Amino acid sequence: MTISAHLAQVREGIALAARAAGREPDSVCLLAVSKTFGPEAVIEAADAGQRDFGENYVQEALDKIAAVKARRADLDLIWHFIGPLQSNKTRLVAEQVDWVHSVDRIKIAQRLSDQRPTNLPPLNICLQVNVSGEASKSGVAPGELQTLAAALLSLPRLRLRGLMAIPEPEADPVLQRRPFALLRDLQRQLSAAGILTDTLSMGMSSDMAAAIAEGATIVRIGTAIFGQRDYEK
Numbered sequence: 071m072t073i074s075a076h077l078a079q080v081r082e083g084i085a086l087a088a089r090a091a092g093r094e095p096d097s098v099c100l101l102a103v104s105k106t107f108g109p110e111a112v113i114e115a116a117d118a119g120q121r122d123f124g125e126n127y128v129q130e131a132l133d134k135i136a137a138v139k140a141r142r143a144d145l146d147l148i149w150h151f152i153g154p155l156q157s158n159k160t161r162l163v164a165e166q167v168d169w170v171h172s173v174d175r176i177k178i179a180q181r182l183s184d185q186r187p188t189n190l191p192p193l194n195i196c197l198q199v200n201v202s203g204e205a206s207k208s209g210v211a212p213g214e215l216q217t218l219a220a221a222l223l224s225l226p227r228l229r230l231r232g233l234m235a236i237p238e239p240e241a242d243p244v245l246q247r248r249p250f251a252l253l254r255d256l257q258r259q260l261s262a263a264g265i266l267t268d269t270l271s272m273g274m275s276s277d278m279a280a281a282i283a284e285g286a287t288i289v290r291i292g293t294a295i296f297g298q299r300d301y302e303k
């Protein structure tokens with residue numbers, strides 16, 4: 071099957087899951103995760119109407135963004151950085167992408183704000199939350215989320231959009247919903263504390279429907295669009 075056919079299938083799956091949850095299909099943004107696939111795959115997806123793309127390795131993201139721009143200046147794509155971010159790599163990310171989903175400490179946020187070029191709009195930020203306890207090393211602990219969110223609000227070149235999580239893999243669709251429900255609850259707690267956000271970045275190829283049932287506004291889908299990744303290449 072082509073990328074275009076896969077995309078149509080994923081969009082249909084989003085619409086079904088949204089309607090089942092009493093939501094409008096267009097309340098869920100599809101983020102196509104193109105990591106390990108080349109610029110030609112991005113261009114093929116873009117020509118099939120896909121606009122948002124996610125990458126999680128800094129150098130690969132920068133090379134791909136440049137390659138796509140060089141080949142197709144007509145495409146107006148939105149790039150999201152969703153991977154682990156070290157402080158020595160923040161500058162190019164701040165200059166080249168529209169969103170960062172993986173902020174989990176103030177030092178990274180501070181650098182992104184300082185380094186965001188003034189001719190660009192503020193960088194959209196999701197705070198990555200560790201919803202899996204000790205099983206995961208990335209993400210702010212739920213108990214520290216509010217302090218981090220409040221600190222982020224004072225950084226002028228960032229716009230806090232919401233929360234992101236990558237739960238541990240879980241096959242049971244009922245159990246899949248728990249960490250997503252937790253993330254939604256944390257968003258509500260922020261809102262009760264006066265910190266309003268509009269984004270829940272959660273759900274991947276194997277748990278997209280569960281995430282949408284719990285309120286995902288961005289689903290990050292790689293395999294179901296581009297196929298299995300080959301990390302050897």
Ligand SMILES: *Cc1c(COP(=O)(O)O)cnc(C)c1O
Nearest residue numbers: 103126152274275290291292293
């Ligand atoms: C790779 C990746 C995805 C996409 O995963 P699939 O299972 O291929 O859909 C989503 N989010 C993050 C953070 C990723 O690293």
